[in-house]
Amino acid sequence: MLPKSPPWRHCPVLVPLLLLVLLPLTSPSDLPADRPPPAAIGRFGNRVVAARRGVVATDDGRCSWIGRNVLRRGGNAVDAAVAAAFCLGVVSSASSGIGGGAFMIVRMASGEAQAFDMREVAPIKASQNMYAGNASLKSSGPLSIAVPGELAGLYEAWKRHGRLPWKRLVLPSVFLAGKGYKLSKYLHFQMTQISQSIFADRGLAGVYATESGSRLKRPGEICRNRKLAVTLAKIAFNGVREFYNGSIGRELVRDVERLGGILTVEDLARYRVRVRKPVSAEIMGMKLIGMPPPSSGGAAMFMILNILAQYGVPNGISGPLGVHRLIESLKHAFAVRMNLGDPDFANGVEQVLSDMISPKFAAEIKKTIYDNTTFGPDHYGGRWNQIDDHGTSHVSIVDGERNAVAMTSTVNYYFGARILSPSTGIVLNNEMDDFSIPSNNGTGGGNADVPPPAPTNFVRPGKRPLSSMAPTIVLEDGKLRAVMGASGGAMIIDATTEVFLNYFGKGMDPLSSVLAPRVYHQLIPNKVSYENWTTVYRDHFEVPAETRAFLERRGHVLQGLAGGTISQLVVQEFQGDHRSSLKNNNGTTAFGRLVGVSDPRKGGFPAGF
Structure with missing residues (x-):
């Protein structure tokens, strides 16, 4: 074991020697490949x-x-x-x-x-x-x-x-x-x-x-x-x-x-x-497991999905009208989520959380959504201004026993x-930038165009700021079906929800579910951001013109976004309808095939065996 204050700690010249000493403890196969494996199934293989x-x-x-x-x-x-x-x-x-x-x-x-x-x-x-x-x-x-x-x-x-x-x-x-x-x-x-x-x-x-x-x-x-x-x-x-x-x-x-x-x-x-105990909900025949406060990601995602499930799947969530309904649901979720905060400091968080995952609450929200128009922020009942958290990294992992991990990490900007x-x-x-701060030199007041900051997210010693991170695990009939999440700050909620809908709602394959262009809305400012960017890897992502025109006719203000979120998805696929009774030749219960996707927007790739 190394001493607490080793003599080489101030001498970077000796670091290569340290690595040579440690070399026998690490197999070469532990280290990563210099380049990704060759494409096997086309451009994104x-x-x-x-x-x-x-x-x-x-x-x-x-x-x-x-x-x-x-x-x-x-x-x-x-x-x-x-x-x-x-x-x-x-x-x-x-x-x-x-x-x-x-x-x-x-x-x-x-x-x-x-x-x-x-x-x-x-x-x-x-x-x-x-x-x-x-x-x-x-x-x-x-x-x-x-x-x-x-x-x-x-x-x-x-x-x-x-x-x-x-x-x-x-x-x-x-x-x-x-x-x-x-x-x-x-x-x-x-x-x-x-x-x-x-x-x-x-x-x-x-x-x-x-x-x-x-x-x-x-x-x-x-x-x-x-x-x-x-x-x-x-x-x-x-x-x-x-x-x-x-x-x-x-x-x-x-x-x-x-x-x-x-x-x-x-x-x-x-x-x-x-x-903590994860937040969970039964939606669209799936059980979703997500992160509780101080993350708002799980609750917001569940609220959006509960609203959209009432329109019927897949028809009610498909096409340009499905995108409009998604945006309206996002606006409602972003309004409510700012009432969340660190449960060790903020009162009322449990009730807000309970509402956000309640199908009855979602049913009441759906009554305020119209297929022919959108509204200003006041319509959605948002009392507080949004925080704009930033970049992150996400990991989705499933092992041979079907233990699963969804982890989202960050240094923020x-x-x-x-x-x-x-x-x-x-x-x-x-x-610290993810905390809300009082405006007007210490008061909580906002102005006519911008709501005041959320007191539940004010700075306190030892307090954890509100987050949008949404690591998520999905089960069906007790079996693992997916591990998902995304990086990209406040847009994580939108992205993780859209990937879920693409795969479980619209029936897309795992790769297409991640590749599909995304839209984002955070209520304030009252604009739809849509992907329109060519990544550093020369791949282009853009929401179709037909969809954009449909949204504009309903009053949405659109702005192209030369950037977006990065998703990591692992799903377990089963043959036919025998998900609970698949058998190997020796009669034991079989696992399904694992399919992993790393979002090409950031250039990552998955690995499996």
Whole structure:
């Protein structure tokens, strides 16, 4: 076991030697392939995989590969999720990592289901009016940093359900960070969006800019984060105490304090994972399992589906009229969801949650939806302004026993607070931006055009901000049918709902369910955003002109969106109508075929065996 303060921690020259020492502990097959497998079924062939014993679908194929290899070596879905999450924190660091937080739904083959809330929390020194007079301080910089929770949550899930040794799950990412990995086109795209912030931060520039500092690194060039490699090596051998009660945490806090932040070692020591009961609902003949508050994603998705189910499936949800009904349902859900918040702080959350998953509540809402028109925000009863949470990363995993994990993680904006801790190599979140803040210098008032901010989501020390993340597991007749979720901030609710409707409502195949162009609406502003973009991989996604014209005739204001959400889907398909009685030749109960899809919008690919 490594000492708490190893002498090499200040000497990056010795990191390659450290990796050589660790090399015998990691098999070459644990490490990801340099390139995705060749396309097998047409243009998007490498975005879909069919397997029997396990599938991992992530935003980056290298992390799917690492997760798949964990399954092949006897690990279960939770083990694979831990390994894949560490990998994403290295190769997709603009979206997630141990400097952020996450929500994870675990459903074991035994039927046990748990919701792991590893959401970031406000620091002890935080206060409701800490951003009065300068709201920009909560969107980036040291005061935007909340207490990270992802690492604690991964460890807690592994302690309860994991099979393989902890270090076995972390070490592949130690090598990725220390020996280097090829920069993906999508990560480069994210870097270009905030290039000035990267050059302005010593830690970010040291990893993502060239040695001369003259430009950002380009796709295919090697990125190394040797400080992060050392940090992950400590975590591999010592567990999470090095982060929450040890040298990593002290160094991290020291870096934040030097920049003027309020994060403390006490904040880290006091962080606790919340293991909650998932929210669930029976809709369209399926049982859906989702994340409870402080995530609004599960409840909002269930509310939308309960409304749409009343129109009849598939006819009532198909075609341009089905899109109109979806948008109207989205607007209602976004109005109600802002009454949710951290249940440890906000009163009335349970009643709001109960309404949102109630078919009777949905039936009353449906009465206010008209097929020939749309309305302004007041019609939907929204009392509060929306929060605009940002980028994320999602993982969907099913193993050979049909244990399942849906996990969505985030550092919020691209590269979070736009700060990489130079001592630890960790990209820090800006999750404080997901809190609502009082307007007008401390009062709650809004104005005629914009509702006031939601008090249930005001900053409090130790509080978790509201989220749109929606990791979801779907069952039918007690059998696992799908694991799904998406990345993309507030648009996650729309995307996860649309993928569900495409597959279970409209009967699309898994790949088509993910590929179908999407629409988004968040109530405020009162505009429909529709996909109209060519990705960095030269794939074009656009909502059909016929649909757009139909929506405009009903009064919708449309705006094209050169971006969108990224979905990861794993489904279990059964033959014929004998889902409960499929038998192998030896007479034992058979599992269905697993099909995994990684959204080509971000360039990921799934892996299975």
